[in-house]
Amino acid sequence: MNQDPFKIKSSLKTESGTYDYWSLEKLQQSGKNIKKLPFSIRILLENALRNFDDFSITKEHLNTLLNWKPEPSDEDIPYKPARVLMQDFTGVPAVVDIASLRSEAKRKGKDPGMINPLIPVDLVIDHSVQVDYFGTNYSYQRNVEVEYERNAERYQFLKWAQKSFDNFSVVPPGMGICHQVNLEYLAQGVILRDGKVFPDTLVGTDSHTPMVNGIGVVGWGVGGIEAEAALLGQPIFFIMPEVVGLKLTGKLPAGTTATDMVLTITELLRKHGVVGKFVEVYGPGLDNLSVPDRATISNMSPEFGCTVTYFPIDDRTLDYMGKTNRSKDQIKLVEDYCKANMLWRKDEELIQYSSVVELDLGTVEATVSGPKRPQDKILVRNFKPKFEELLQAVHGREYIPIDKREEVARFVEEGGGQTEDQSHEKAPAETEIKTKIKNGLKSVSVKLHNEKFELYDGSIVIAAITSCTNTSNPSVMLGAGLVARKARQLGLDVKPWVKTSLAPGSKVVTDYLEKSELLEDLEALKFHTVGYGCTSCIGNSGPLPRHIAQAVEDNDLVVASVLSGNRNFEARVHPQVKMNYLMSPMLVVVYAIAGRVDVDLYNEPLGYDPNLEPVYMEDIWPTNEEIAEVARKVLTPDDYQKNYGEIFEGNDIWRELQSGEGEIYPWDESSTYIKEAPFFKGISVDVPDAKDIVNARVLLKLGDSITTDHISPAGSFRPDTPAGKYLVGRGVERPDFNSYGSRRGNDEVMVRGTFANVRIKNQLSTQEGGFTKYIPDDEEMSVFDASQKYQLSGTPLIVLAGKEYGSGSSRDWAAKGTNLLGIKAVVAESYERIHRSNLVGMGVLPLQFQKGESAEILGLTGFEEFSILGIENGLKAGQIFDAKAVTKDGKEIDFKVKSRLDSEVEIAYYKHGGILNYVLRDFLKD
Structure with missing residues (x-):
C-alpha cells in the first residue's frame, strides 16, 4: 500500500504541521496535462495514486485516469472512499450483513472480531420517523415516542453495533437528516489521517449522498451492498465516467428560489442524458450561488440520473465552513491543500468536458414538478391547465371549473341525473351537467363534528415542508416562514382538509426559525415540527385523517400532495395520493392555503381577508431583500456548535435503551425486525462454477x-399482502406493522415485499x-x-x-x-x-x-x-x-x-x- 510509481509524494507545510500528500502539481510539471481534467476526475486520480498497491489498484488503473478523455470509455477504475455514510433504513440491513458475516466466520472457526469496518462509518437514524401526529405543539414529542415504540428492537441492534464494531458511530433519532448532517457537520472538505492529507470522499447508502458535492466533497449513493464492501476494505470499481459540464450564467430573478432552479436543472439534464455520468458545475453563475444553493442542486443528482454533481472548492465554500462552525485550522487546511494540489476552483476554461449544458439562471421561473416524476417540470403559471390535461388524460375525468361546481352539486342534490336518461328532452345546459356528472371531476361532501367542506379531484391533502433538498437551505426555509407571517397578518389559514407538517433536516433550522419568530407564524398555519428526519419523501407521511382517508377511498378521488422534497414516484408519498408535486417550501405554504392544485396563483385569489378583500400570492410573497435581512440577523455559527456538539448523545429514551454485548449478535428467531441474513449460511470455501x-x-x-x-417499497403495507400475512401469522397486529423500510433487517418480510x-x-x-x-x-x-x-x-x-x-x-x-x-x-x-x-x-x-x-x-x-x-x-x-x-x-x-x-x-x-x-x-x- 502507498507505493509511489510517479514519485509525487510530497510534504505540505501548514500552520498546524507538515503532512504527506500526493501532488497533482508534480504530475503537471512532469508533462501530464492535469489542468484539462475535470476537478472530480482529479480527485479520483489522487485517490488511486494514494491507494496504489499494484494489486487491487494497478498501473493500468492509474493510466486510465491520467488519460481521461471526454469520450465514453469501457475501462473500469477503482475508488476507495475515505468514509461511509449510512441512514437507518439501508444501514440496518448492512449491519445485519456484517453481523451475519461474523456469525458465519465463527461457525467456520475464524475470529469474528476481525470483521470490522476499516474506514469510519457514520450511521444517522433519520428514516424511521413517521407523521402520525401533526398540526399541534405536541406532534414532535408524540411522533418521537411512537418511533421508539415501533423501532426499539432495531435501535437496540444499532447500539449493539456501535459498541461491538470499530470505526462505527451512530447519530440517534431526532437529530437530523443524514445528508444535512453530512453537509453541516461531518464533511470536512479535506481529511487529515495518519500524517496524510487528502480530499474528503465518501459513499453513502442513500441516493442523495451527492448533496455533499455542494461543499466540494466527492461522494455518491451506493447500495448497502457496495458500501459494505467499501467499509470492509474493497475498492469500488466502476466504468470511467463521462463528465458533463453544467455552465451557469446570470443570477436568479427576484421572486424565484433555489428549488425553482433545481427543478429546472432536473428537466434540463434529464433531457440531455446524464445517466451514469458525472456532472461538474462551472461558470460565472457560481459566484451568485451560496453553498446551500449549490447543495440543493447536488442533492438531486439521482433525479438528474447522474452519479455526482460536483462544485469545486472556492471562497464561497470556505465562507460556508466558517458559518457552520468548522474550525479555523480546518478551513485553512482546506484552502492550503486545495490550492497546492490543483483542486481550487480556477482555470475552468482549460477543462475539457464530455459535453456542455448551459443555463442562464435569469431564465428560471417559479416551478413545480409532478405528478409522479421529478423531471416532469411544470411552470407555476401553467400548473392549472396542466392539471386539467392530466386529469383527463390519465384519469379519464373532465375538468369542471370551480365556478361551475356548485351548479353541478346542486343539480345532483336536487335529484338531477338520478332519473332515467332523457337527455334528448332536456335543455342543453342540463344535458351538459348530466354529462359532467357521469364523466367529470369527482367531489364529495365531508363532515366532521361541526365542520363541513367539499373535497374534489385536485384537493391537496398533504402539504409537507420536508426533505434534505430544501430544509438545508435557510433562504427557502426563512422564506416559507415569511410567507406564513404575511398570510397570517392578512387573516388567511390553511384549508381544513390539508395535513401539514414541518420536518427540518437539522435542529439548527428550528433555532433560526425560533430566533426570527417565524416558527410561531408557521405553527399558526399548523406547520408544526413533526420530527427531524425524512418523512413524506420516503413514504413516512403517516395516515391521512380518518374522515379524509375514507372520503378519498370510497369515492376514488384523485387528490394531491405538495412537498418540498425530491421524490414523488407513484404511491411513494402516500398510497392514497395519486398526484404528488415537488416545489419550494414557500410554495408548499401557498398551496396549503389554497387547498387545491387547480388554482392560477397569478390571477386567482388564495382566499379573502376578514373584510372579504381578495388576497393573492403576490400579497404574501417576501422579497429577496426581506429574506436576506432576516438571515443576517439569525444565522450564526453558535447554533451549529450547540446542536452538533451534542449530536451523538440523543434524548433520554436513547440513553436508557438497553443493548447486548459481545462480538456475536444474539439472534432471536422470534424477531420480526432483526434476522440473520440467509446469504452466507453454509457458504462453500470454493467458488461455484457459473452456469447457463x-x-x-x-x-x-x-x-x-x-x-x-x-x-x-418503503412505505406501509396491508394485512392481506404476503408481508402482512407473514406478520399476522406471527402475532403482529396491524398497527404494529410499521413500514417496509423499518423491516429491512428481516429478509422474510422484505422478500415478500x-x-x-x-x-x-x-x-x-x-x-x-x-x-x-x-x-x-x-x-x-x-x-x-x-x-x-x-x-x-x-x-x-x-x-x-x-x-x-x-x-x-x-x-x-x-x-x-x-x-x-x-x-x-x-x-x-x-x-x-x-x-x-x-x-x-x-x-x-x-x-x-x-x-x-x-x-x-x-x-x-x-x-x-x-x-x-x-x-x-x-x-x-x-x-x-x-x-x-x-x-x-x-x-x-x-x-x-x-x-x-x-x-x-x-x-x-x-x-x-x-x-x-x-x-x-x-x-x-x-
Missing part, C-alpha cells in the same frame, strides 16, 4: 422507468400491484407465492423490463429481494447505475437488449421459456450472449443480449454469488 440459465420462466414483464420503489408496490404494472397479470401469473397452471397469484412455486420445482426465473430499470433510491433490498425470489437475470433495455451494480452485488445477472431491440420489438410476451447460453463458457465484461425464447406452441425466438457485468471485478462478484460472498471467502482463506 436454461428453461427459465418470466416472473414479471415490466415497462419503462421501473423504480426501486416499484421493486422494493419485493415487487409488491401497489402501483406496479406487471404485464403478465390482469391486476395492478404485486401480482403475476404462475404460467404452468395459468393461475394469478402474488409475485412471492409464484416465486415459491417456481423454486420448489427448480425453475430459474428472469425479469423482462424496458428503459431506466431500477431508477430512484439506492435500495439494496431491491437486489436482495430479487435474489431471494429466485430471479437469476434481469433483461432490460437500460439500467440506472446503482441498481445495476446492486444486482451484480447480489449475484443476479443484468442483461441488456441489443440497441434498437426490446421485448415488444422481438415479440416476447413473457409467457415463453427462456434460455441464456454461453455463461458457463467463460465470462468477459460486456459479453454478448445467445438468448432463446420458446413459445407454448414450440416456436423459437432467437436474439442476443449484452452482459452488463462491466468489469473483471464484477465478473468475480457474480461468480461468487455476490460481493459479500467474495469478501467472506477472501477472509476465510486468509
